[in-house]
Amino acid sequence: MTHPFELLDLPALSRFTVDRREPLRTDVERLAALWPKSRVLVVDKRGRTLVADKGTRLVDQPALEFGDNPPSDAVLLGEQDGVAYWGVPSVDDGTEAQVSPARAWQFPELTDEPQLLDLRAVGALLDDTGAGLLTSAVAAFAWHRNARFCARCGSPTESVKSGWARVCAKCSHEEYPRTDAAVICLVHDGVGTNGENVLLARGAGWPEGRYSVLAGFVEAGESLESCVAREIAEEVGVTATAIRYLGSQPWPFPRSLMVGFTAVADPTEPLVPADGEVAQAKWVSRALVRQALAEPGSVDDLLLAPGASIAYRMISSWAEAS
Known part of the structure; x- marks a missing residue:
């Protein structure tokens, strides 16, 4: 008997392995204890990060290179095996670059050396952990860039809850990432x-x-x-x-x-x-x-x-x- 087809595997960007549970995002003591061994992923305004080994490995960095505490614009991506993973936005000049539909799927040749590439290029090549981390980081930073002002009163907002909410400095209204x-x-x-x-x-x-x-x-x-x-x-x-x-x-x-x-x-x-x-x-x-x-x-x-x-x-x- 023939059965209706199903997806043979998870879609590439649906994979993740890290613990994303919300309580960790506000556990100040736990985050402080994890920070020295944490790893940090730097993502630019086009959603690109450094990858190596022909697009199969994220190039993350030791957390202490970013200071003794998480930067104010950092986003906690999750924890795995006692290691917390964070994302930080890169310091880019100018506004976010727009990529035309015709160019969205055009990629350079992959090399073993670090390259600045996005999820379209490497999402299917990364392992489950890497794919989940980069997908979360790209989504979170895209939201942060568009949520800098309060939807109620227009005042500036600031990042809270390890990057998973923003609160208005004037009326205390909270906003969360939208999908x-x-x-x-x-x-x-x-x-x-x-x-x-x-x-x-x-x-x-x-x-x-x-x-x-x-x-x-x-x-x-x-x-x-x-x-x-x-x-x-x-x-x-x-x-x-x-x-x-x-x-x-x-x-x-x-x-x-x-x-x-x-x-x-x-x-x-x-x-x-x-x-x-x-x-x-x-x-x-x-x-x-x-x-x-x-x-x-x-x-x-x-x-x-x-x-x-x-x-x-x-x-x-x-x-x-x-």
């Missing part, structure tokens, strides 16, 4: 149990040939399943049925949680790409998807989502299903 829910859905043709063809799309501004599954943000008052149906109809003009949950992954660019689904659509329905959002959409056979995954660049007009994204895990899991 935007987004759905991402692999649509197949429903042939058999898992389909024989998958619906892929190229976003406006993406490089030629780059395709992925469909995604969009959840609106206020909308369920995840309703969002899936709406987004697929809006983006490519087809009706989604048999909507089913697969898994989730944080995507801190800047603060999304990608909630993965699969659904079925009729391949005879005309595809109508949303103007300004979707450049192209097409049905692709499982055989071609398998070839494109095994040998990137070997299939004309079919470059698939790289390994750090949940889209990669969804597509590769579907490709292996029977």
Whole structure:
């Protein structure tokens, strides 16, 4: 009997091993005792940090190089085996650099020497601990940069609770890191149990040939399943049925949680790409998807989502299903 496909492994950025429990963030004595042996990850405004060994190892630093106590802008990422891990933002000049969609997946050649790279480049290469630490740090600092002023009165805020909250200096209002829910859905043709063809799309501004599954943000008052149906109809003009949950992954660019689904659509329905959002959409056979995954660049007009994204895990899991 054939069963509906599931994700074969956790998405790359869903992995973590450190203890993130909240009480440690306010345990002053425990944090002070841990600080001398703590390790610190420095992250810049583009979410990059130093990695080595061809992108497989984070280059962290001894905590005491940053002083006798955690800096005021440090974020506690977690504890493991008696070692606390912290993140600190690097001192950058200017404003945060914007990366175009066409350049987001372009990476330099990986080397053994330290390189400044982001999660898109190395998220799938790092071990479980490294992937979890960098994902948390990038998400936390993206929020801090946008939460410097109180949402109620506009006064400056300061970081508290080891970087996991900000409090207003005037009215004492507390803010916590925000996450935007987004759905991402692999649509197949429903042939058999898992389909024989998958619906892929190229976003406006993406490089030629780059395709992925469909995604969009959840609106206020909308369920995840309703969002899936709406987004697929809006983006490519087809009706989604048999909507089913697969898994989730944080995507801190800047603060999304990608909630993965699969659904079925009729391949005879005309595809109508949303103007300004979707450049192209097409049905692709499982055989071609398998070839494109095994040998990137070997299939004309079919470059698939790289390994750090949940889209990669969804597509590769579907490709292996029977």
